[in-house]
Amino acid sequence: MSFPPLRDGLQGLQPYGAPQLDVPVQLNVNENPYGPSPACVADIATAVAQAASGLNRYPDREFVALRAALADYLSHDTPHPITPDQVWAANGSNEVMLQLLQAFGGPGRTALSFAPTYSMYPEYARDTLTTWEQGRREDDFGLDLDAARALVEARRPSVVLLPSPNNPTGTALPPEAVTLLCEATAAHDGLVVVDEAYGEFRRDGTPSALELLPRHRNLVVTRTMSKAFALAGGRLGYLAADPAICDAIRVVRLPYHLSAVTQAVALAALRHAPELLGKVDQLRAERDATVGWLRGRGLQVADSDANFVLFGTFPDRHAVWQGLLDRGVLIREVGPDGWLRVSVGTPEEMSSFRDALTHVLGTKVTEESTS
Known part of the structure; x- marks a missing residue:
């Protein structure tokens, strides 16, 4: 037996992670390119300093104040108020998802999604010994609803994972x-x-699934502060669901899983929500302009409701990815074969991306024409 004695199913696997490279233009992990203001930073620093004075004590394991603040924030996105007992949070939406499968998946149970989709989903299933089942999306990355329902009825999954907008395609689901x-x-x-x-x-015009919570007791809607909230370094994800679902998750959560510092940072960020979300409209406009520019170059581009754009297709996408990297622009080699994904950055970053891609594609055309 090899050492260390890793359990069956994990041997030989590589850990998940996008490349972390020090390049001038980083457009590969869908971060918000606009950091918090000095006022927000000062508020966070004050909140952390206050939390630090009590770090000899365990934090509030029910994070009551944070759940109330998250419920208030979510209530602005639905006509039906969200209450604190409907909210749960963890260290990023990754931990939220893992806790959901720890609680509702497991041996003898199945989790299901529709590819292409977020590459961590099968890893959550693997890590919780949940059977993984995967349907397929249509050519436009939407769902054939009849086929999706038939698959659910046939496989009877305990958990269906439906990203909306989908990663890496950006596709939103209709209600x-x-x-x-x-x-x-x-x-x-x-x-x-x-x-x-x-x-x-x-x-x-694209509603949030939060609006459907009163109709479906078995619906869970997850969010994160890592993307639009510009708090990727804060590691805070959360969900809204029936209170009974939140209560059930307590069975599998680790003790005091949200540190006092994490809670303080998240609460301070929520106090500055209008500011932190203030660039969302600008990023949407930059996204739509990027979609138009790429299509104007004859490329296929998926419709996007996210802060990234999936485009292609390339016979050798890695060569295109490497060509961009050689010019200081890092994007993501992810999704179906032949496709690449670019996060939406500042206007200056997107200009660098366009210049680099124009050069790479021009060079490629020249090489092919002379070969």
Whole structure:
């Protein structure tokens, strides 16, 4: 037996992670390129200093104040008020998802999603010994609702994971898709988790699944402060669901899983929500301009409700990715074969991306024409 004695199913695997490279233009992990203002930084620093004076004590394990603040924030996105007992939080939406599968997945149970989708989902299933099942999306990355319902009815998953907007495609789901799958999953007491990590970037007229919570007791809507909130370094993800679901998660959560410092940072950030979210409209406009520019170059581009754009297709996408990197622009080699994903950055960063891609594609055309 090899050392260390890693359990079956994990041997030989590489840990998840996007490349972390020190380059001038980093557009690969869907961060908000606009950092907090000096006033927000000062508020966070004061809050952390206050928390530090009591670090000899454990934090509030129920994070009551934070849940109330998150509920208030979410209530602005739905006509139905969200209450603190409907909210749960953890260290990033990754831990939220893992806790959901720890509580509602496991041996003898199945989690299901529709590819292409977030590459961590099967890892959550693997780590919780949950069977992983995967349907397929249509060519436009939407869902065939009849086929999706048939798959749910056939496989009877305990948890259905539905990102909206989807990562890496940016595709948002219509409310009727969420309702259909909630109803199909409820027939065998399963949950539907709508992952709205990029929900704040959705286009006008695209509702949040939060609006459907009163209709579907088995619906969970997850969010994060890592993207639109510009708090990727703070590691705070959360969900809204029936209070009974939040209560059940307590069985699997680690003791005091949200530190006093994390709670203080998140609360301070929520006090500055209008400011931190103030660049969302600008990022949407930059996203839409990027979609138009890429299509103007004859490329395929997925419609996006997120802060990133999936584009292609390339016979050798790695060569294009490397060519951009050689010119100081880092994007993500992810998604279906032949496609690449670029995060939306500042106007200056997007200009650098366009210049680099124009050069790379021009060079590639020249090389092909002379070969």
